[in-house]
Each structure stands twice: as structure tokens, then as C-alpha cells.
Amino acid sequence: MISAIVVSYNPELCSFMELLRRLILQVDSLIIVDNSQRESNDAFDFMVQSGIDQDRVALIRLGDNRGIAAALNVGIVVALQDGAEFVLLSDQDSLPAEDMVPKLLEAYEALVERGEDVGAVGPTFTDLHTGLTYPFQAQLPGHFFYGHQAATSEAPHVEALTLITSGALIPAHVLHDVGPMREDFFIDQVDIEWCHRARSKGYRLFGTGWARMYQRMGEAHLRVWYLRWRHESAYSPLRIYYRLRNFVALWRLDFIGWRWKVRNSWYWLGIVYAHAFFGKKDRVKCFLYAIKGVWHGLRGKMGRLE
Template sequence: MQPSAKSRVIAVVVAYMPDIDTLRALLDTLLAQTAGVFVVDNTPAADRRVEALCAALPQPALHLIRLGDNFGIARALNIGIDAALAAGATQVLLSDQDSLPAPDMVAALLAAMDDLQRAGQRVGAVGPTYTDRHTGITFPFQAHIPGRFFYGHRRPDAAHPTVEALTLITSGTLVPAQVLHEVGPMREDFFIDHVDIEWNHRARAAGFSLFGVGAAVMFHSMGDAMLRVWRFGWRQESSYSPVRMYYRIRNFVALCRLPTIKWRWKLRNAAYWIYFIYTQTVFGQQRLAALRMAARGLRDGLRGRMGPWRG
């Protein structure tokens, strides 16, 4: 289903040494649903896999921007967003390389955005309901729950097809062009991880609202693989490399230093990150390295040392 004539949705996909079959499925799906796709490639210059894939998809709506090295997801998003806006996008759809939207995801997001705007909402972004490919878990959205001191989680349902969310993940998020101009670019010093969360909180601080959409569906890979962990019973979680541990912990600490984020969110989210360190360092395959990198992330976050991990 194509977007309405009044909308010109352009997608921005960030790639870094991707699985080509997964990326091709994503591009095929997005090309069928949008007015154009910009692929911003962070893969080192010697690796031409993304270039070869894009050459094999000779569609005028597909554009490749090769950066020649890994400059991080935030810079790649900013470059792609600028290109999409210059191409006349009315809304920009952001995507990671390992997502697979449903065939009608963009149309469902646009319809929800239109309904919310007609209802008087100042919409900053809408995002799909997503299911993790590794664990099969369909995630709810962080949301304020009446009567609760801390935030909780809610899922859209028949009575409430959209949920006002505190945060949305990057992949699948649809953002109006005017919001991107007003809120500003992604923070490039975050490099990877929590780039979306920082921007989400900045958008909400600027008076915009974010919404999760039940009718918009997407599959997405959270982490690197599935991890079996114990928390009052065995369950499945996503596992992450030690380097990702570093970024996730460091950037969470950086979030906690921001005045635009409410302290109750910081405190509630801190409980999750303590649990996250537990799962990765007790049940992960690289436990000692994960613990060491988490400690370095905490240290650098407290010191304000941002940017890429230098080793």
C-alpha cells in the first residue's frame, strides 16, 4: 500500500557490514512503501557488499551514500535525514539494517499520524509494534500509567490503537520533516545506542508527543543473539557483545546527566540496566569482558568521555 498523495515518505537505512539477504528483504519492502530510500553505509571502504547490493537493485528511488568507515549510527542518520529532507520528504522513516517491516507498515504509521494530528496532538513521531527475531518477544511501549509513580508498559489494543510512548526505537520510526527541523539532529557523540532515546526525550521536552501504533508491525533484531537467563524462572533475553555493553552503559550514564530527562525515568531505567549487567555478565559467553566493558562504560559516562570506543 502506497502512502497518500499528500505525503512523501523517504526512508533512511543505516548499514554496517550487514547480512545481505536481510538487507535486501528490507530494501525491497521499503521501496514498495515509500517515495525513496537512502542507504547510508558505515561499512569500511574495502568492503563493497552494500554497494554491490544496491547496484543489483537498479531503481531510481534507491540512493547509496558510502561513508567509507564506521562513523556511528547517529552521524549516518543525520546524513541520511539531511539527504531525505533535501529530496523533499514530508516525513522521514528511520531504519536499522536488520528490520523487516510488514507490507503495510508505512501506510499504517501514516494513517495513525493523520488521525492523531486531526485530534489535535502535536505528533513528534510514530513507531510500529515490533517483535524481536531472536526471542520472539513482541515488545510493549514505555508509557505513563495513571496512579503509578514510575512508568510502566502498555500495548495498543482495539480500544486504544495507539499508545502515547515515552520512547520509540530508531527502526521503524516515522518523523515529520518539521519536527526534525525543530528538534534538531541526533547526537553524534553517542555514536551508537540510546541515540534514539536521547532524541525522543528532547522531542518530548520540546512539546511533542510520541506514539506506538498497534496496526503497524515490524520484525527487528534486538542484540546479537538469544540468551537464556534466570529471573524467577528461565526466560529469553537478547545478548550483546562486550563493546555494545560499553556503549549501552556509558550512554545511559550520559542520559542521566541530561536535564531534559525527568529523574523518575532515570531512576526506573537504572533498575533495568542493573538487571542488564546481571544477565550479560552471568549468562553471556564473554562474561569477564562484558563486566570489564560495563565498568569502562560507567567510568567514561561519569567523566563525559563520548564518541567511538578507541580500545
């Protein structure tokens, strides 16, 4: 039995409904955990429930934005109580291929058959903003720091250091062993912390080229000069705050290797550089929120920014 958990927050209904329609055809049950700050919304209820099998859908309203980690944990508890053998995680900005879940399960079974202790399997994803298809973070032979590796027809399953939340298929026994998502991270890098925690317990994570997903990374994209023109995901000042704060929190975790931390620091410096110099708006605010995020991370001030 596979249960999908979708976390929503004021979603754009047309794309959200397409996500739900695709998922309900591929899983046994669908749990929607809504973080929107509203009492009720008949139009939202109608859109969520129309055109899909309502007997296999649960809609849980939290009534406030408690963050993606808390919402995922609520959904995971319900799924496991209902007897799910696998949990598929998703945010509202994803569009899975019509065969994504069966292909993820097929990849999982193939990996287990060859003797792997699989903690999670994730699809290859393409950013809908930039059109870029991303490889997986991987520790490549001969590389001191991690690199990136794309799945190929000859090697369709890549052992990954981390997987993004959306599209991750996780066995129930792994969730019981590794534990819930860290709710004090609120909305960013929740997946990264959980992935490193799972790996520290001996599980291996895999990205597969057999399964495909389309994802909206960030709110838009930026054209950035770094030795050449590149496209990077764009984020609001608030998202910059959470991303920098939570990255500093990751630095403080002993089960994450220092080489990953050093390599990833370069990436986050690049994010600040891109938004401070090439942002389409709020450049100064992005920079100030980045500084605030680092300061709060150093102080251990976590949770929702009030």
C-alpha cells in the same frame, strides 16, 4: 513525500535486500547510508541495486564507521534537502511488514486529526531472536514510575515515552525543530536521547498497533533466571560498553525526568547481571566493559571507543 533512511554496517545481504525490497514499495525514496569500512564492494552495490527502482535509491558511503547517529544525520540532511515531508528511520536488522509505512502514516493522520502534536509514530515490533512482541514504555495512570503498555484494538495508539529508531516515522518540521541525532552517542540510545528531547519541546510520541515490524534485538538471546526463567537480548562486550556509557550520559541531561532515570537504572543493572552470570561467553569481559562504560560516562568521554 516519505523518504526512508537505512543505516548499514557490513550487512547480511539476503536479509538486507529483503528489507530494501519491502521499503522501496512503501516510500517515495530510499537513502542507504553505509558505515562499512571499505573502499568499494561491487557485490554489495549489485545486491543493493538489483530488483529495485534505482532512480529512487541513493547509496551514500561514509568509508568508515562513524556510528548510527552520524549516518542518520547524513541521510536526514539529504532527505530534507530533497523535500521529504516525512522521514522513516531504519537500521539493517529490521523487517517491516508489507504495509508498515502506510499504516504509520494512517496512524499519524488519525492522531493529528484528534488534535495531537505528534513528534513521531512507531510500529509494534517483535524480536526475531526471542519471538517476543514488545509493549511501549508508557507513563501509566497511578504508576509512580513508568510501565509498559501494548496497543489493543480498543486503544491502538499508545503515547510512548520513547520509540526505537527503526520504524520511526518523523515529520520534517519536527526534525527541523528538535534537531539532529547526537553523534557523540555513536551507536546506542541515540533514539532515547532524541525522543526525550522531542518530548521536552512539547511533542508527543506514539506507538501504534496498526503497523508491525520485526527486529533483531541484540546479537542473540540469553536465558536468564530472575524469579523465573526469562529470555533477554544478548550483546557483545563492546555494545555493553556503549549502552552503559550512554545511559550514564542520559542521567546528566536535565530534560529527562528523574523518575525515568531511576526506573531505567534497574533495567541496566539487569543487563549487567544477565551478561555477567548467564552470558554464553565473555562474561568477565562484559562486566569489565560495563564498568568501563560507566566510568567513561561519568567522565564525559563520548564518541567512538578507539
